[in-house]
Amino acid sequence: MENVPFNIINNTANQQLEVQLNGETAVLTYRFYKKNIALMHTTVPEGLKGRGIASALARRAFAYAEELKRPVMVYCPFVAKFIQEHPEYRSQLDPSLYRK
Helix, strand or coil: CCCCCCHHHHHECCEEEEECCEEEEEEEEEEEECEEEEEEEEEHEEEEEEECCCHHHHHHHHCCCHCCCCCCCECCCCHHHHHHHHHHHHHHECCCCCCC
């Protein structure tokens, strides 16, 4: 159930993308490191799971990296799995860290 439109907020103060729904917040945290953006961790509360929110956050994170023209480093296990399932995002990975 992906590609569902969610209102994703970029909380730049906390360096995280957020979806607030039904009083709960799902987040994907990021950090800037040298020339890269590092995708650190994705958390989706139990009550929001199964709606495609984590995938929507991952897509937005890659769009944000593209806007900033920064290569991506992946620390988040969910995003690593997301890239395996969506190889179109591999071109955004830092080529000095990942093989294409």
